[in-house]
Structure formats: C-alpha cells, structure tokens
Amino acid sequence: MPELPEVETTRRGIEPHLLQHTVKQVIVRQNQLRWPVPKNLNKTLTNKRVLQLDRRGKYLIISFENGHLLLHLGMSGSLRITPPNTAPRKHDHIDWVLESDHCLRFHDPRRFGSVHWTKDSPYEHPLLIKLGPEPLDTEFSGQHLFNKSRKRKAAVKNFIMDSHIVVGVGNIYASEALFLAGIKPSQPAGNISLIRYDKLAKAIKKILRAAIKQGGTTLRDFVNEQGNPGYFKQKLNVYEREGEKCKNCNSRIKKITLGQRSSYFCPRCQR
DNA sequence: AGTGCGGCCTGTCCGC
DNA sequence: TGCGGACAGGCCGCAC
Numbered sequence: 317m318p319e320l321p322e323v324e325t326t327r328r329g330i331e332p333h334l335l336q337h338t339v340k341q342v343i344v345r346q347n348q349l350r351w352p353v354p355k356n357l358n359k360t361l362t363n364k365r366v367l368q369l370d371r372r373g374k375y376l377i378i379s380f381e382n383g384h385l386l387l388h389l390g391m392s393g394s395l396r397i398t399p400p401n402t403a404p405r406k407h408d409h410i411d412w413v414l415e416s417d418h419c420l421r422f423h424d425p426r427r428f429g430s431v432h433w434t435k436d437s438p439y440e441h442p443l444l445i446k447l448g449p450e451p452l453d454t455e456f457s458g459q460h461l462f463n464k465s466r467k468r469k470a471a472v473k474n475f476i477m478d479s480h481i482v483v484g485v486g487n488i489y490a491s492e493a494l495f496l497a498g499i500k501p502s503q504p505a506g507n508i509s510l511i512r513y514d515k516l517a518k519a520i521k522k523i524l525r526a527a528i529k530q531g532g533t534t535l536r537d538f539v540n541e542q543g544n545p546g547y548f549k550q551k552l553n554v555y556e557r558e559g560e561k562c563k564n565c566n567s568r569i570k571k572i573t574l575g576q577r578s579s580y581f582c583p584r585c586q587r
Numbered sequence: 588a589g590t591g592c593g594g595c596c597t598g599t600c601c602g603c
Numbered sequence: 604t605g606c607g608g609a610c611a612g613g614c615c616g617c618a619c
Binding site: 318319322350351374388389390391392426428429443477479486487488489532533534535536537538555577578 | 610611612613614615
C-alpha cells in the first residue's frame with residue numbers, strides 16, 4: 317500500500333505528537349506480522365522518550381534514548397494518533413501509549429508490515445543497509461539509473477521498483493513516473509539512453525513531491541495519522557485507468573502484467 | 588549477479 | 604446467498 321509519499325505523509329503527521337513525548341506502555345495484540353514483533357517491547361520502551369523521527373525508503377525510524385524502532389507499513393498498514401480511551405478496532409495490532417493517553421496505533425489487516433528494534437545505527441540494519449539512494453536526494457539522478465541499468469534485461473518498471481536501485485518507488489508511482497517520462501514500462505532497463513533516464517529521474521522526483529503535497533494516494537485504505545485519506549488519486553494519469561482515455565492524447569490506457577504486478581501505460585505517449 | 592517466482596495475510600469484488 | 608478465484612500501495616528468500 318504505502319509508497320514513499322504515504323510513508324512521508326505519515327511521518328510528518330505523527331512527528332509533532334511524538335517528539336519529546338514519553339511512552340507509558342506498549343500493547344502488542346498481534347505479534348505475527350511479516351516478521352515476529354520483537355519481544356519485550358513494553359519493557360524496552362516504557363518511560364523512554366522519542367528523540368527523532370526519520371524515514372529511509374518506506375521505513376519509518378523512531379529514535380528513542382535507548383535505540384531505534386523501525387516500522388514498515390507493508391501493503392495495508394497505517395499509523396494513527398488516537399485520543400485517550402479509543403477502543404481498538406479489528407487489526408489494530410500495536411499501541412504505543414503516551415503519557416497523555418494518546419496512542420500511536422498500528423493497524424494492518426494483511427500483516428505484511430513489520431516492526432524492528434535496534435540499538436545500533438538504524439541505517440546499518442540488515443534490511444536498510446543495502447538500500448539504494450533516496451529519490452528526492454540530489455545523488456539520485458538519471459546518471460545513477462543509467463549506470464545501474466547497463467546490461468540489465470529486466471523491464472524498466474521492475475528496475476525502478478527495486479529498492480536496491482532506488483527506494484520508495486512502488487507500483488503506482490512507477491507507472492505514473494514512466495508515463496510522465498514517455499517510457500514504455502516493458503522496455504528492458506539496459507536499452508534506455510542516458511537522456512531518457514534523465515527524464516525518468518526528474519519524473520520520479522516530480523511525481524513523489526506532488527504526491528507528498530497532496531498527502532499521498534488513497535486507492536482503498538491509506539489514511540494519515542488523523543484517519544483521513546490522501547488526495548493524489550485525482551491526479552493519477554494511468555494507474556487503474558485501463559480503457560480510459562489518456563489525458564494527453566485520448567488513446568486508451570492499457571494494462572499489462574510485469575513482475576506479477578499490474579502496470580498501466582499509454583501505448584501512444586510511451587515508447 | 589540478475590531474474591523470476593512463491594509466499595506471507597485479509598478483504599473485496601466479480602462471475603457462476 | 605454462497606462459494607471460488609482473482610486481485611490489492613511490498614518485498615524477502617529462494618531457486619535457477
């Protein structure tokens with residue numbers, strides 16, 4: 317579900333509620349997520365203060381005095397700040413109860429999300445250490461994509477969704493960025509020129525910034541920390557628009573499957 | 588080393 | 604109204 321804009325929206329939303337606040341209790345109702353929830357989270361975090369909130373790719377990093385919590389929202393995860401005495405709903409798996417009795421509440425029907433605890437630098441964590449650059453950093457460029465893609469036969473859409481190449485580009489924004497760049501998603505990554513990768517890198521930055529500005533994309537269940545949807549869906553050019561008219565040329569949007577994921581493109585605007 | 592699949596889960600929707 | 608199957612914002616781990 318959540319790609320980079322949704323995770324960043326969540327980070328910005330929960331940050332003011334957590335910074336410098338102290339955890340009173342951790343309640344784990346379901347510890348079978350993508351990986352088992354670390355044991356003794358309650359003991360580890362009781363009376364510990366939140367010092368910082370960061371994001372690396374689609375991971376949220378909540379730093380405490382004694383270590384770092386890594387959170388991944390998977391396909392269907394969301395985090396909300398709930399007022400005191402809000403009864404948990406189905407699939408509300410974990411509460412971090414603050415001194416004010418507000419909770420940071422993790423909700424995830426499909427349980428593809430995960431929670432990790434590390435005392436070391438979070439960026440050294442096995443799941444983070446091999447990640448590619450942040451797409452909104454200056455080191456992410458067309459040159460980077462070009463260099464990494466030489467001799468690679470995989471479809472360019474799969475290539476840009478590989479978090480070892482660049483983080484944060486999921487199924488929606490990969491399709492959307494390729495539309496903006498005029499590149500057909502099934503093109504082998506190794507065949508694409510530097511000039512076209514420059515366009516693609518710029519398109520990825522543009523689409524992610526625009527989506528963050530709109531509070532992310534809500535197709536089905538993404539909600540921010542207040543439980544409200546994001547509004548980028550209205551700006552989607554191709555995603556889930558199979559058979560509808562291209563906003564640029566009126567051709568019909570096509571849907572194909574790449575790497576077992578639905579992919580959408582305009583057969584006329586994208587080559 | 589790169590690529591392509593299976594699997595982890597629940598909810599929803601569609602066709603029969 | 605019920606039931607099976609396909610599909611859904613991710614991504615690791617494993618074969619080849």
